[in-house]
Amino acid sequence: MSSRVQPLEQxxxxxxSRYRVVGRLGTGGMGTVYAALGTSDERLAIKVVHPAHAADAEFRARFRREVQLSRRVAGPCLAAVHDADVEAPAPWLATAFVPGPTLNQHVASSGALAGARLYALAAGTAAALAAIHEASVVHRDIKPQNRTSTTTPPGPTAERPSSTANRWPALSSPTSVASPTSTVAASDTRPAGSG
Known part of the structure; x- marks a missing residue:
């Protein structure tokens, strides 16, 4: 499937649901992301909320909102929402799997991007953010681990919007750190290098 896919753990x-889980893509503060195959062998990334968060009504409401927002967003360089179950004991969100390394994996293994690859990443990020903002959504969680670089369609990058608070203050705009509930679209440009 991809070199990013790690073996499943005990x-x-x-x-x-109806998806076969074939490996792990990563674990973060919100949950674990699994690589999976659909009924027609379509490749998916399924984010499953950690049990502690699933038991928290406020967190579950934020995740429900993230899924609603994600379904509103479509455009270039975005991983399309495939399915979700926000009422499951462990809520989950399935998106199209985007092959290729994350930006932080690429930099760790091959060094900084330069030339055409750097410009493609910047253009893809801008196109993704424009589509997200066009749907009146603010991403709020742009970081190297959320950027996938690929040479296959839909383009050089892939993103998904997030309604969760940005946990990376160094990458956040001062506005989003000071008032995370009133973040504006312009806050998404600081991690892209504007401030």
Whole structure:
């Protein structure tokens, strides 16, 4: 599937709804992202909320909103929403799987981007953010781990919007750190290098 896919660990699900889980893509503060195959062998990335968060009504409401926002967004360089179950005991969101390394994996293994690859990443990020902002959504969680670089369609990058608070203050605009509930679209440009 991809070199980013790691083996499943003991206790990981082998299926989620009608999807076959084939590996892990990563774990963060919100949950674990699994690589999965759909009924027609379509490749998916499924984010599953950690059990502690799933038991928190406020967090579950934020995740429900993230799914609603994600379904509103479509455009170039975005991983399309495929399915979700926000009422499951462990809520989850399935998006198209985007092959290729994350930006931080690429930099760690190959060094900084330059030339055409750098320009493609910047253009793809701008196109993704424009589509997200066109839907009146603010991403709020742009970081190297959320950027996938690929040479296959939909383009050089892939993103998904997020309604969760940005946990990376060094990459955040001063506005989003000072008032995370009133963040504006312009806040998404600081991590892209504007401030």
């Amino acid at each position: 206790g990981d699900p082998r299926s989620l």
